[in-house]
Amino acid sequence: MSETVKQILDRLYPDGYLGRLGKVYTDTSDFMRITGGDVIVLAGEHYLVLRDEVERSFGVEDPKYWVKRCRHLESGERRILKLVFYETFSLSMGDMKIPCYRSPRKEARILDLVRNDPRFMQGFPAADEAGNNVRVLYVVQGKRLDNWIDDLDVDHPTYFQTHLPGILEKFIVSCQAINDLHKMGEKHGDIRRDHLWVTYDTGDYVWIDFDYTFNFHENPFGLDIFGLGGLLLYIVGKGFYSHEEVRQLIDRNRKIPAIEPEDFLLVFKNRLANLQKIFPYIPDAVNQMLLHFSSGSRVYYETMDEFLQDLTTCLKQVK
Template sequence: MDEDVKYWVKRAIDLHSGDAKIIKLAFHEKFTSRIGDIAFECFRSPRKEARILDLVAGHGNFMQGFAVEDEKGNVVRVLDLIHGRPLSKYIEGLNVGHRTYFTEQFPGILEQFMACIRAIAFLHEHGEKHGDIRRDHIFIDREDHRYRWIDFDFNFRHRENIYAYDLFGLGNILLFLAGKGDVLLHDLRDQQSSLLDVLQEEDLNIVFHNRVANLKKIYSYIPESLNRVCMHFAKGANWYYESATQLHHDLEVFKNEWQT
């Protein structure tokens, strides 16, 4: 990303085919992330990304590539270039109101995102996790319009559900897509919105406390079945999703109800 320059990521040309490639050199870092009161120790693992590249070879919802070791034993990944842009940039560039977006464009976007959720479920079924699920880590391939996950090199240590960090990442993307962007408290304050009077602490995102998760309080026409899914990622949630398959199932229920 232009605003997040990674000096260990290089562009290259395959001298045999002439195709553009991305080369990711070995780089290690650690940081701590929190979801509510749960702390996750995160770290970058080139070897994990190499394993996943091998696992998802030929899978249409993941970036493609392979890994090699250099003479020092560092794992270097050689990636096919995805000609497209991040999902986040696409959503932010849509110049329509929320209701028009939600009625006309969100159904197709949700269908593609649900394919991405199934792809994450595929990783989990094989004992792997993405590790850094964000809306700018889904690229829309302009050649076939397919949504593709990128950047699998983050890993994290866990105590209970090893996939929890991925699941909350999926929830944050869902809220972003359903809201046509983040619904931020400071924007509502700047607008002196009367909606602030109906929002409570339990309506806010469990990870990012300045974002609204209870979108139905903002957009009353959002179906209750979708809002129930969104509320699993709110501070007032009674329980959280334990698998990507559960999340996908509930979105499938919403989609089928909405289409009838």
């Protein structure tokens, strides 16, 4: 006879949980039904579901019902379970439409490839009784890089002189990690500012979330490089600057040169790429690298080796 949640908790986690007692799931196909208080069983291990994960963006919480924050009952440690969920969408890059999709198998593959590499989140795939490819992830003890940068209570000139060199040094290590992934024939697939974390203990950077992928025939790894370009823009600018924010800066400082549409990013057209126009002390090499990702660019990075070479030059310019 199968155990109930109460019996499992009494056996593995006595006196450790006072919430709702739900159901035991060995098949995670209907992930919308699985909620706090349920227990998921994978390969004989038991995971008490605490809640659904949420993605926070622009002050809004977006539930991710297929991602469960759990307690691994055998160890008492926190885990994140990513259940099987498929979706597709297109990303616009200029006149091109790039098909993107979620692939649990791809993420499971990368978890195996980067095992014990501290530059990436760690975990392992485990099939449930229905054959669903569940990814069991260890929680990164840290903070999103963008939030870490936001919390630096200094103006941009001070940030640029004092903090940026150290951040760029660690960012180069993270870019080398993506280059290594590409050389293994894999891509991250969803590089953005909330997918690079700073660990509390070492301050090193860790990539998370590998389940997106894309078909970009012109450059198989191109979206990863554009993602890194957007992240570099955030790092150099200590944030993004929208049309409205740029207009406010111009209203306060009439010496700012005219801002043109080609000064903004190619992919996210409301983010200023030509930062030298509002921060004239940014070195030419740094600004030229950012302009590679602008709407006005006619030359783009083909490989991570090219990107890293210019990024190393940028680091020398800001030190």
